[in-house]
Amino acid sequence: MRLEMLLGRDIDFAQWFYDILCTLRSQILLLNLPIGSLGDLETLVERLHAESTATDSVVSFPPPVGAWVRKPAS
Secondary structure, eight states, X not given: OEXXXXXXXXXXXXXXXXXXXXXXXXXXXXXXXXXXXXXXXXXXXXXXXXXXXXXXXXXXXXXXEEOOOOOOOO
């Protein structure tokens, strides 16, 4: 297995999270998943960036995980 996780303080990390959320939004609504606790999505990027700046922390991009196997020779 392999996992790569990008970390950073740039506003682009918050923007990526927002973009993924917007891409999945129709499915989230279709499945009636709770997203109300995220607050106003129009201000989400600014709020995420402000919080990471205020707490002097980094933001992680959702990590892709890959796994592979080899089929044993017969």
